[in-house]
Amino acid sequence: MSGPGPRAGLSIETKGLTKRFGHQLAVDGVDLAVPTGAVFGFLGPNGSGKTTTIRLLLGLAAASGGSIRVLGEEMPRKLKDVLPRVGALVEGPAFYPFLSGAANLRRMDAADPYASAATRRARVQSALERVGLTHAADKKVRAYSLGMKQRLGIANALLAQRELLVLDEPTNGLDPQGTREVRSLVRSLAADGATVFVSSHLLAEVEQICTHAAIMSAGRLVAQGTLAELRGAGQARIRVLTPDPGTAAQVLAGLGLAVILSPDGGPGAGGAHSGTDAVLFAPLLSVPSSTANRNAGAEKPVEPEAVVAALVAAGVRVRGFATEQVSLEDRFVALTGEGFDVVQ
Amino acid sequence: MSSNGSFTGGPPVRRRSLAGGLLASELGVLFRRRRTWAMLCALAAIPVLIAVAVRVSSAVPAGRGPAFLDRISQNGLFVGVTAMVVSVPLFLPLTVGVVAGDTIAGEAGQGTLRYLLVAPAGRLRLLLVKYGGAALFVVVAPLVVALTGAGIGAALFPVGPVTLLSGDTIGTAEAMVRLLLIAAYLAVSLLGLSAIGLFISTLTDVPVGAMAATVVLSVVSQVLDALPQLDWLHPWLFSHYWLDFGDLLRQPVSWDSFAVNAVLQGGYIAVFGALAYGRFITKDVLS
Numbered sequence: 001m002s003g004p005g006p007r008a009g010l011s012i013e014t015k016g017l018t019k020r021f022g023h024q025l026a027v028d029g030v031d032l033a034v035p036t037g038a039v040f041g042f043l044g045p046n047g048s049g050k051t052t053t054i055r056l057l058l059g060l061a062a063a064s065g066g067s068i069r070v071l072g073e074e075m076p077r078k079l080k081d082v083l084p085r086v087g088a089l090v091e092g093p094a095f096y097p098f099l100s101g102a103a104n105l106r107r108m109d110a111a112d113p114y115a116s117a118a119t120r121r122a123r124v125q126s127a128l129e130r131v132g133l134t135h136a137a138d139k140k141v142r143a144y145s146l147g148m149k150q151r152l153g154i155a156n157a158l159l160a161q162r163e164l165l166v167l168d169e170p171t172n173g174l175d176p177q178g179t180r181e182v183r184s185l186v187r188s189l190a191a192d193g194a195t196v197f198v199s200s201h202l203l204a205e206v207e208q209i210c211t212h213a214a215i216m217s218a219g220r221l222v223a224q225g226t227l228a229e230l231r232g233a234g235q236a237r238i239r240v241l242t243p244d245p246g247t248a249a250q251v252l253a254g255l256g257l258a259v260i261l262s263p264d265g266g267p268g269a270g271g272a273h274s275g276t277d278a279v280l281f282a283p284l285l286s287v288p289s290s291t292a293n294r295n296a297g298a299e300k301p302v303e304p305e306a307v308v309a310a311l312v313a314a315g316v317r318v319r320g321f322a323t324e325q326v327s328l329e330d331r332f333v334a335l336t337g338e339g340f341d342v343v344q
Numbered sequence: 345m346s347s348n349g350s351f352t353g354g355p356p357v358r359r360r361s362l363a364g365g366l367l368a369s370e371l372g373v374l375f376r377r378r379r380t381w382a383m384l385c386a387l388a389a390i391p392v393l394i395a396v397a398v399r400v401s402s403a404v405p406a407g408r409g410p411a412f413l414d415r416i417s418q419n420g421l422f423v424g425v426t427a428m429v430v431s432v433p434l435f436l437p438l439t440v441g442v443v444a445g446d447t448i449a450g451e452a453g454q455g456t457l458r459y460l461l462v463a464p465a466g467r468l469r470l471l472l473v474k475y476g477g478a479a480l481f482v483v484v485a486p487l488v489v490a491l492t493g494a495g496i497g498a499a500l501f502p503v504g505p506v507t508l509l510s511g512d513t514i515g516t517a518e519a520m521v522r523l524l525l526i527a528a529y530l531a532v533s534l535l536g537l538s539a540i541g542l543f544i545s546t547l548t549d550v551p552v553g554a555m556a557a558t559v560v561l562s563v564v565s566q567v568l569d570a571l572p573q574l575d576w577l578h579p580w581l582f583s584h585y586w587l588d589f590g591d592l593l594r595q596p597v598s599w600d601s602f603a604v605n606a607v608l609q610g611g612y613i614a615v616f617g618a619l620a621y622g623r624f625i626t627k628d629v630l631s
Contacts, residue, residue: 055458058462060458060629080464083464094454096373097454099376107369107372108456108459110366110369111369111464113365113465
């Protein structure tokens with residue numbers, strides 16, 4: 001994998017990117033840094049400014065402030081040089097319903113002044129093949145299902161050699177099979193050396209295919225980095241399965257851990273013991289309590305084996321013990337808020 | 345360099361094509377639409393209706409009905425001329441309004457505008473291609489009326505030498521040339537309206553709104569043209585010379601009205617083309 005573009009470092013770089021609609025800041029001082037060759041997940045709840053950011057990156061809308069570099073070139077000043085190297089799916093697919101799938105792709109290809117007319121049919125065919133639409137190439141798009149339109153939209157992004165692919169919610173409307181296919185397609189594009197910028201509100205999807213991610217909330221970029229970095233910013237926690245929750249909680253509290261008792265057994269608490277056992281969660285950090293009269297701010301990591309030893313010594317019947325990494329979902333919810341009451 | 349396809353070997357040679365490929369594609373899209381054909385068929389129906397009506401009815405009294413109607417039964421070629429006279433005030437502007445109003449707003453409403461721009465079509469290039477498509481429609485529409493008229497006229501009535509407004513008589517071939525000249529005159533006449541429609545189309549994402557506004561403007565212009573109190577305004581109205589193609593039926597042909605009309609339409613193209621450019625080049629495409 002060789003880094004395309006003159007500046008092999010970053011494929012997308014924004015500084016203080018801002019977009020204002022009237023009084024509302026849709027995008028507020030976003031500093032994106034998408035490394036070349038990365039599969040970059042662009043996360044955020046609906047309405048957090050993901051699509052607006054993508055429109056700014058592609059020169060569809062003008063930024064109110066800040067700077068953008070795509071593939072090393074300043075946007076939108078170098079738009080005509082940059083965009084032929086970028087494949088994009090923006091806010092869902094859109095096509096001429098009265099044209100066939102192949103005719104739609106030929107139309108979009110003709111709009112690219114650099115695309116060779118001589119190889120057009122071959123490239124359209126190859127793009128359709130890549131998304132598994134060869135059989136529907138001559139069908140009018142009016143008769144396509146949502147999933148087929150989505151695939152055609154992805155095919156449109158693959159009409160030429162691309163150094164960067166910007167895919168806005170690429171698995172929207174796809175069935176599980178289609179979702180898997182898109183995931184493997186994204187992986188193969190990345191393996192070919194393209195940088196892939198995928199926006200999504202589906203965390204599981206991003207966790208499965210991305211190497212990097214950024215999280216948007218209410219127009220601001222609230223976190224960005226490799227997946228490991230994003231998860232690592234959260235902390236590990238322990239999960240204890242026991243029929244003696246009371247004693248266990250006392251022991252854990254004695255170690256300075258903040259215990260969360262999950263009365264319904266918690267996720268993954270099935271099996272023979274689920275009727276009587278309780279699940280306790282606690283972050284692997286010793287929090288100084290006021291009664292213990294320790295120095296404030298002196299949080300210390302706790303070794304999991306020490307916790308097990310203390311539990312067993314106190315006679316707690318430990319039926320299950322695990323250390324868990326905080327998932328991206330926990331991190332996401334912590335950063336963007338829970339449920340439908342997301343920050344507007 | 346990435347290699348997610350086997351289309352080109354080595355570094356791609358970047359050769360820019362001008363608007364040719366995109367214009368061909370635009371015309372393909374325009375003339376593969378059922379709507380375009382429906383409008384052209386409706387226009388073609390006008391001369392057919394006129395010819396059939398004159399054929400089945402008794403002789404039309406001279407001086408009644410649209411211009412040239414009374415001459416159809418003597419010479420079938422006048423079906424084309426009459427049909428063009430009839431379709432100038434409403435039918436032609438209606439179809440032109442639909443095509444011109446749809447140019448940008450139709451793509452925006454459909455969402456394809458963002459993909460064309462990301463391709464990247466280039467905003468000026470797209471605008472020029474869109475106007476090119478509308479302009480071709482404006483050429484085709486009067487031509488359909490004229491040729492269908494001549495065809496149905498020849499089928500139902502005798503065809504022969506034509507007596508011009510100047511009193512001279514010309515042969516059938518020469519008369520066909522004059523018929524095509526009138527169609528060309530109407531095409532030029534409607535170019536201004538197309539430019540207005542293109543501009544309105546850049547203002548909205550709702551194509552029907554842009555179409556309706558364009559058609560309404562053509563009607564308003566004609567109403568203003570009919571008010572004698574607004575004499576000073578008349579030469580500036582884009583519809584003012586729409587029916588002044590009588591000069592083309594003289595011997596020799598007088599090109600005065602053609603030239604005046606062409607200059608006026610050119611002015612409308614310049615003004616509304618510039619407005620459309622100014623609007624579209626900075627527009628945030630959010631559809």
